[in-house]
Every structure is written in structure tokens, then in C-alpha cells.
Amino acid sequence: MTDPSPSETGGVxxxxxxxxxxxxxxxxxxxxxxxxxxxxxxxGRRRHRERIVLDGIDLxxxxxxxxxxxxxxxxxxxxxxxxxxxxxxRSGGTIEINGRVTAILxxxxxxxxxxxxxxxxxxxxxxxxxSRREVASKLDSIIDFAELREVxxxxxxxxxxxxxxxxxxxxxxxxxPDILIIDEALSVGDARFQMKCFxxxxxxxxxxxxxxxxxxxxxxxxxxxxxxxxxxxxxIIFNGIxxxxxxxxxxxxxxxxxxxxxxxxxxxxxxxxxAPYHTRYGDGPLQLISWGVQGPQGKTTPSVAVGSRCSLxxxxxxxxxxxxxxxxxVIKDRRGIxxxxxxxxxxxxxxFAAKQGELISIRVDCxxxxxxxxxxxxxxxxxxxxxxxxxxxxxxxxxxxxxxxVITDSLVCMDESLHMKISRKT
Ligand SMILES: Nc1ncnc2c1ncn2[C@@H]1O[C@H](COP(=O)(O)OP(=O)(O)OP(=O)(O)O)[C@@H](O)[C@H]1O
Numbered sequence: 001m002t003d004p005s006p007s008e009t010g011g012v013x014x015x016x017x018x019x020x021x022x023x024x025x026x027x028x029x030x031x032x033x034x035x036x037x038x039x040x041x042x043x044g045r046r047r048h049r050e051r052i053v054l055d056g057i058d059l060x061x062x063x064x065x066x067x068x069x070x071x072x073x074x075x076x077x078x079x080x081x082x083x084x085x086x087x088x089x090r091s092g093g094t095i096e097i098n099g100r101v102t103a104i105l106x107x108x109x110x111x112x113x114x115x116x117x118x119x120x121x122x123x124x125x126x127x128x129x130x131s132r133r134e135v136a137s138k139l140d141s142i143i144d145f146a147e148l149r150e151v152x153x154x155x156x157x158x159x160x161x162x163x164x165x166x167x168x169x170x171x172x173x174x175x176x177p178d179i180l181i182i183d184e185a186l187s188v189g190d191a192r193f194q195m196k197c198f199x200x201x202x203x204x205x206x207x208x209x210x211x212x213x214x215x216x217x218x219x220x221x222x223x224x225x226x227x228x229x230x231x232x233x234x235x236i237i238f239n240g241i242x243x244x245x246x247x248x249x250x251x252x253x254x255x256x257x258x259x260x261x262x263x264x265x266x267x268x269x270x271x272x273x274x275a276p277y278h279t280r281y282g283d284g285p286l287q288l289i290s291w292g293v294q295g296p297q298g299k300t301t302p303s304v305a306v307g308s309r310c311s312l313x314x315x316x317x318x319x320x321x322x323x324x325x326x327x328x329x330v331i332k333d334r335r336g337i338x339x340x341x342x343x344x345x346x347x348x349x350x351x352f353a354a355k356q357g358e359l360i361s362i363r364v365d366c367x368x369x370x371x372x373x374x375x376x377x378x379x380x381x382x383x384x385x386x387x388x389x390x391x392x393x394x395x396x397x398x399x400x401x402x403x404x405x406v407i408t409d410s411l412v413c414m415d416e417s418l419h420m421k422i423s424r425k426t
Contacts, residue, residue: 018210019061024093026054055234064208068221071231099178113157146170182213222336243336282388306402324351330378
């Protein structure tokens with residue numbers, strides 16, 4: 001499952017490299033008791049087990065690249081970021097970092113709980129490499145960005161988790177780093193602050209800064225990253241286009257041992273060839289045999305007009321009795337952002353059941369109100385515990401045709417109308 005990144009195959013010049021890790025390893029010594037290290041030191045007899053947390057990480061990141069890191073809990077993501085940020089020693093391998101690095105690793109790390117927010121900005125900023133004068137000159141803008149002026153002289157320990165995240169992010173981003181390393185820090189703040197952080201990150205991206213960030217939120221990965229790597233068991237098991245990484249990460253989460261795909265007979269013919277980054281997983285007692293979009297006349301079509309009625313459908317072949325399952329459809333854009341989705345739970349409908357040998361058709365009738373462009377349909381079925389039965393991510397490409405007349409950037413077309421009302425002041 002390891003794919004070379006475009007940059008690693010494309011012969012990156014030395015001047016273009018922001019981060020280069022080669023053969024990076026992290027091994028922890030695990031002892032069974034608190035006394036064991038002392039006994040080991042005194043007797044010279046080994047009393048520890050080795051735990052390999054990172055096992056030969058090779059990763060090259062070019063200047064201006066935005067790279068996401070995905071992986072299950074315990075995969076080694078935070079360990080890798082800490083090593084790259086220089087806050088944790090590696091056990092082996094080499095690292096080259098070119099540029100000023102700012103890392104947001106653990107919430108409030110480097111911040112003293114008893115010091116006020118203001119004192120922590122000064123201390124934290126200096127820890128991040130700014131001079132006292134530099135931090136002092138940025139103090140107001142940091143406080144304003146964090147929106148914490150009213151409590152800035154209160155002790156840091158009295159801040160809520162979200163407030164701590166705001167102060168941490170605001171201080172870190174003020175450094176104007178060449179390389180920003182972020183570990184899940186954005187997930188803590190409220191939605192409005194998250195949006196502010198994303199905008200700040202976008203501004204860094206526009207200025208071609210390098211960003212490396214860990215998130216379990218796949219939408220942020222596809223929205224911001226050019227490339228993503230998947231870490232598993234301390235190794236990189238995928239390194240490539242962000243959308244494909246997300247697809248493979250879902251497969252890893254929901255079905256690490258994919259079935260051999262059954263023969264495909266999508267009604268639109270070669271749909272899996274048309275839709276890039278498709279992945280199929282599940283252990284298949286219920287097998288998807290066709291799926292797609294039907295136009296107003298009930299004919300399968302690869303394209304529909306904005307605002308027209310259509311149906312999304314899937315046909316399943318049942319190989320054994322299933323008491324309860326859900327079926328779902330998702331539409332994503334080219335960056336992998338989920339625009340719409342529906343399943344039994346979100347539709348508020350009862351779970352389905354099926355008997356061996358049955359052919360089952362499931363359909364969603366809808367009016368397409370998404371801006372013209374190319375989108376991807378994901379179809380799948382799952383058991384009540386969430387285990388995937390047969391799931392195909394990006395199974396079909398759907399072309400939505402029409403004209404976007406007013407706001408050309410908008411993705412969603414609402415059933416809108418514009419009104420004006422004038423009333424006279426008496
Ligand atoms: N000091 C330590 N001693 C021994 N093992 C450790 C130590 N610190 C971390 N580990 C182990 O290293 C592994 C990787 O941890 P890490 O925090 O990097 O994972 P992660 O991918 O960031 O996970 P999560 O998504 O849960 O944050 C875990 O199995 C963890 O238990």
C-alpha cells in the first residue's frame with residue numbers, strides 16, 4: 001500500500017526541501033516496575049522491553065506543500081510531529097528542517113497554568129523563537145485574534161479548553177513561521193474559531209508556507225492538503241494525493257482486510273474507471289451490483305441538470321439473511337468534501353432487512369441543487385454496529401450541468417429568491 005509521493009519521485013531540488021526525514025525511528029523502553037530502571041543500571045541486566053513506535057519513517061516535504069497525516073489512535077502521528085518539531089528525541093534516522101518552525105502540539109504545552117494569559121503569550125512567544133520585543137509588539141494582535149482581552153490577565157488554568165486552544169493557536173501563528181506543524185489543535189475551539197484558524201492557515205498557504213498537520217477530520221485534510229500520508233503501526237503505509245489517502249484511511253478504519261471485489265456491473269458501465277480514488281471494502285454478504293444516478297425518465301445517466309429531479313440508486317444481491325442493515329449515499333466534491341449524505345438514520349427511516357437470494361433496489365429521489373461541476377457518489381451498506389457490508393467510496397462520477405449565474409464559487413444552489421422591502425420612517 002506504500003506509494004511514493006510525487007515529490008519523492010519527481011527529483012526535488014535541495015533548495016525546495018522544507019522537511020526531510022530519513023529512516024526516523026522512535027523506540028521506547030518499557031519497564032514493568034518503577035524500580036526496574038535502577039536495577040537495570042546497577043546490575044547491567046536488561047529489565048526492559050522495547051516498544052517501536054516509529055519504524056523507519058522516510059518523508060520529504062517541499063516548501064509550500066500542505067501535508068496531512070492520518071492514522072488510527074496510537075499509530076505514531078504525534079510522536080512523529082514532536083520529533084520533527086524538535087521537542088522529542090528520536091532513536092535513529094536523520095532529520096533536516098529548513099526554515100522557522102512553529103508547532104502546536106499539545107494544548108497549552110509550554111504555557112504555565114498559574115501565569116496569566118498575557119504572561120504566557122510573552123513566555124510562549126519567546127519559547128517559539130521570538131524576541132521579547134517582537135512578542136511585545138504583537139501582543140495586542142495576539143490577544144485580539146484569541147478574543148480573550150477580557151480575561152487576558154487571569155491565570156491560564158482558569159481558561160476553558162477552547163480558550164486555551166485559542167491562546168495557543170494565536171501565539172503560535174503570530175510567529176509567522178516558514179513551517180507550521182499542528183497536531184489536532186484545531187478540533188478543540190468552537191466552530192467560529194476553527195474557521196478563523198482555517199483562514200489563518202489559508203493565508204499561510206497563499207504565502208507558500210509549509211504546513212504539516214495531523215487531524216482525524218478528513219474534511220480538513222482534503223480541504224487544505226495537497227498530499228497526505230497514512231501512518232500505521234509506526235510506518236508510512238500510504239503517501240499520495242489527499243483524496244486517495246482519505247479513501248484508504250476509511251478502508252483502514254472500517255475494513256483493514258478488504259474483500260476481493262466482486263465483478264462489477266454498474267448500470268453506467270465503467271463507472272469505477274471514471275471515478276478516481278475509488279476504494280471498496282466490507283465483507284460482503286450483501287453485494288452491491290449496480291449503482292448510479294437516474295434522470296427524470298428513470299434512465300441511468302452520468303449527468304444531470306442543476307435543479308432537475310433525479311434518483312440515486314443502488315442494487316444489492318443478498319447472499320445470506322440479514323436482519324437489519326442501513327444503506328447510504330454520499331456526494332463529495334473533487335476535494336473530497338462531503339456535500340450531502342443520506343442513510344436510514346439521517347432519513348429517520350427503519351433499518352432494512354434482506355433474505356438470501358433477494359435482489360434489493362434502494363433509491364433516493366431528490367432534486368439536485370449543487371453547482372455545476374464534477375462530483376462523486378459513494379454508496380454503501382452497513383450493519384447496525386457500523387461495520388461496513390459493502391462500501392464503495394467514490395463509486396461513480398456525476399456531472400452536474402447548468403450555469404451558475406451569480407455567485408460562481410458557490411457549491412450549493414438553494415431554492416432561493418431575492419426580496420426587498422422599503423418602509424418609510426414616520
Ligand atoms: N513515553 C512512552 N512510552 C511508551 N510508549 C509510548 C510513550 N509515548 C507514546 N507511546 C506509545 O507510542 C504510540 C504512538 O503514540 P502517538 O501519541 O504518537 O500516537 P497517535 O498516532 O498520535 O495517536 P492518537 O491518534 O491517539 O493521538 C502509542 O502506542 C503510545 O502508547
